[in-house]
Amino acid sequence: MFLPHSQDFDLKQTFGCGQCFRWNAEGDGYACVVGNCVIKARGIDGGIEIDCPDEDFVTAYFDLKRNYSRIKNAIKKDAVIQKALIGAGGIRLLKQDPWETLVSFIISANNNIPRIKKIIEALCCAFGKKIVSDGRVYYTFPEPGALAILDPSALYPARCGFRDKYIIDAARKVASGQIDLQSIRCMDADEGRSVLKQIAGVGDKVADCILLFAYQKFEVFPKDVWIKRIVGELYGVGDKGIDAFVREKFGVYGGFAQQYLFHYARG
């Protein structure tokens, strides 16, 4: 699938902005296991080439139907956002699998990106399904049922630390049906957040990341330390004032603004 060059889609920005953890540089592009297959993406002359047999899936996953230029214009209200957009304007918000996103952001707690990626790969390698593509070996993300039967100590080789019991708690609640991840799709953000927070290790920040990156609740604005820092420094708004500030400033597009500002905050 070929996508002509657009200022609204940059692979490096999209994969590097912290919303996803399984895209890796490979050859002259990137590769990732999404669901049960390997997707590859690379920049080529005049655009982006995406290698995946299911075009409908690619369209949904990369959110290709949405007009990002229009969104960026709507939130481009001051010099701060304008500067952020210079280096981050090619970010797209990926529509990711809720279960994988849930576990990934439980792991993100008090952690850094390289180690988050390492832990997720270890879990996939140990408990996912092996697939081979172009002679390379990959692993799918483990199903809830595959983790639900385990004791937290079984995750020790993945070096999750104190998060191991949270991952198992999530797996058991999802595998048993106690938590229905699908049902969150049709809830508003506040309802969805309260359901997700029933899982140990899921607080406001982790829940908001899942709502934004898996359920496309674009008004949600996850507040991590970087965002708190940059909103404080550049807008002079304290932690407790962020929600009101964001609602007033970015309205229903808070999540997009969060990604642009976050990318900017990390240089």
Added chain:
DNA sequence: GTACAGGTTCCGT
């Protein structure tokens, strides 16, 4: 050896 990292939970006021 010590501090700290994209957060949550627990235990004090």
Added chain:
DNA sequence: ACGGAACCTGTA
């Protein structure tokens, strides 16, 4: 309700 320490591990 609210603020601070602890949590597992890897890295500086």
